[in-house]
Amino acid sequence: MSRAPITKKGSERLKAELERLKSVDRPRIIAAIAEARAHGDLKENAEYHAAREQQSFTEGRIAELEGALSTAEVIDVARLAAGTRVVFGATVDLEDEDSGEAVTYQIVGDLEADIKQRLIAVSSPIARALIGKSAGDSFEFKAPNGVKRYEITGVNYDA
Known part of the structure; x- marks a missing residue:
């Protein structure tokens, strides 16, 4: 298991x-x-x-x-030393490339995910698209309402 x-x-x-x-x-x-x-x-x-x-x-x-x-x-997210690379536990600042809207998410486990608190599951489409990327990278993923494009403006691990 x-x-x-x-x-x-x-x-x-x-x-x-x-x-x-x-x-x-x-x-x-x-x-x-x-x-x-x-x-x-x-x-x-x-x-x-x-x-x-x-x-x-x-x-x-x-x-x-x-x-x-x-x-x-x-x-323990505070002990991760991934730098500006996005891995599990990262808090990621994003900017929507179409609307310019800024949003922040933390990538967490499936059981603790809560979109209202900006906690996204590691298995979600946006988290899967984020993993491995770094600050400054742009990426896109397929959301229920179409393809979304974001730029990663910041990555931190301050739990």
Whole structure:
């Protein structure tokens, strides 16, 4: 089984989520199920069914996080010395060659990717196009809405 890369920061975030699920959410859900059971007939007890459904989602997420963290290879981005070359963990400043819009992304593991936080998965098309390039290089990749062209204006590893 291959080990999935994850940044140190991403690993810490996922471990914190796992700890919260186990120590806060799980006990709260168990208490909600017990309270709903006390109301009597379980067949028509909406609170009971909602709490059981929430328990199922929470236990699934706990299992997903435990599995992912057990096979993850944590990479400390601050210790990488790739210079201006783009590798896993790099924070890359880009400029859209068509619109001139500037954007910054960090290339992270699949499990920790979150486009809202500008964290892109190493397996994404843009990350695959970036890997191996250097500051000053231009590149293009096929996005869902057509071919995009960017210039790399900066690369850093300040996690």
